[in-house]
Amino acid sequence: MSYNLLKGKKGIIFGALDEKSIAWKVAMRAKEEGAEFVLTNAPLAMRMGEINKLAEACNAQVIPADATSVEDLENLFTKAQEILGGKIDFVLHSIGMSPNIRKGKSYGDLNYDWFLKTLDISALSFHKVMHVAEKQNAMNEWGSIVALSYIAAQRVFPDYTDMSQAKAVLESIARNYGYRLGRLNKVRVNTISQSPTKTTAGTGVGGFDAFYDYADKMSPLGNASAESCADYCITLFSDLTRLVTMQNLMHDGGFSTMGISEDVVEMISKQS
Numbered sequence: 001m002s003y004n005l006l007k008g009k010k011g012i013i014f015g016a017l018d019e020k021s022i023a024w025k026v027a028m029r030a031k032e033e034g035a036e037f038v039l040t041n042a043p044l045a046m047r048m049g050e051i052n053k054l055a056e057a058c059n060a061q062v063i064p065a066d067a068t069s070v071e072d073l074e075n076l077f078t079k080a081q082e083i084l085g086g087k088i089d090f091v092l093h094s095i096g097m098s099p100n101i102r103k104g105k106s107y108g109d110l111n112y113d114w115f116l117k118t119l120d121i122s123a124l125s126f127h128k129v130m131h132v133a134e135k136q137n138a139m140n141e142w143g144s145i146v147a148l149s150y151i152a153a154q155r156v157f158p159d160y161t162d163m164s165q166a167k168a169v170l171e172s173i174a175r176n177y178g179y180r181l182g183r184l185n186k187v188r189v190n191t192i193s194q195s196p197t198k199t200t201a202g203t204g205v206g207g208f209d210a211f212y213d214y215a216d217k218m219s220p221l222g223n224a225s226a227e228s229c230a231d232y233c234i235t236l237f238s239d240l241t242r243l244v245t246m247q248n249l250m251h252d253g254g255f256s257t258m259g260i261s262e263d264v265v266e267m268i269s270k271q272s
């Protein structure tokens with residue numbers, strides 16, 4: 001159902017790889033709500049993924065950009081404003097990758113060059129996006145910038161290894177750049193801390209199925225789906241949340257407030 005919440009708004013959506021991607025669902029919802037936007041992803045990921053299918057469905061253009069490259073981001077923001085015919089109202093940063101997780105390295109055995117890559121791709125890229133937006137004065141007043149995070153920024157999830165630090169940095173960047181962009185041109189910056197979700201990035205984490213089921217059983221509302229995450233992103237891009245900024249917003253069916261649930265007690269009791 002559409003409420004026209006983004007009618008007339010222009011955006012940039014990072015990170016749609018395939019139909020399971022959270023960014024994919026956000027793009028579909030943003031289109032439904034009347035937004036115009038460009039899609040972007042790393043050149044390599046674009047060759048592997050299906051972004052052109054999404055572009056067709058949303059009548060959007062695709063501009064390749066490696067989010068760790070300031071030069072690519074400059075080109076992206078310049079072209080996006082040309083294509084959309086004006087400044088940007090919303091940006092979704094839906095990017096995460098850890099070479100250490102990909103190669104199955106445990107927390108005690110991390111490759112430090114890869115650790116730096118994890119931080120660059122999954123956290124510093126968010127700073128770079130806002131740096132370029134600021135330098136090009138590319139955001140409209142009352143614009144909204146959102147990145148996706150995970151509760152491993154605050155709590156220990158052993159298999160999430162160096163991505164935990166990346167998410168902690170990401171959330172800190174949202175607060176610090178949120179202050180800056182708020183003062184400069186009333187742009188808000190937030191992170192959404194999303195439930196485990198069955199996507200390429202999500203299922204790449206060791207033990208994913210177990211902590212997906214655990215989180216589901218812990219949360220009174222169950223895990224938040226990618227579709228419901230997209231709904232939440234839309235509210236944050238809309239004019240209904242103009243004074244929400246510098247927040248890490250839990251979107252997890254209640255998981256983060258729980259100690260233990262009856263479902264988990266039952267599950268463990270059955271095993272013993």
Ligand SMILES: NC(=O)c1ccc[n+]([C@@H]2O[C@H](COP(=O)([O-])OP(=O)(O)OC[C@H]3O[C@@H](n4cnc5c(N)ncnc54)[C@H](O)[C@@H]3O)[C@@H](O)[C@H]2O)c1
Nearest residue numbers: 015017021022042045067095096148196197199200201202
């Ligand atoms: N899936 C989950 O369980 C979960 C939970 C909480 C938060 N998140 C976060 O949601 C976001 C989106 O992930 P997803 O679950 O939709 O998985 P996904 O694999 O569909 O998306 C990750 C995206 O990051 C892109 N990317 C990687 N390196 C890049 C680079 N150098 N430049 C530009 N793009 C690059 C990939 O191409 C891909 O499109 C990530 O930040 C992820 O950490 C996911």
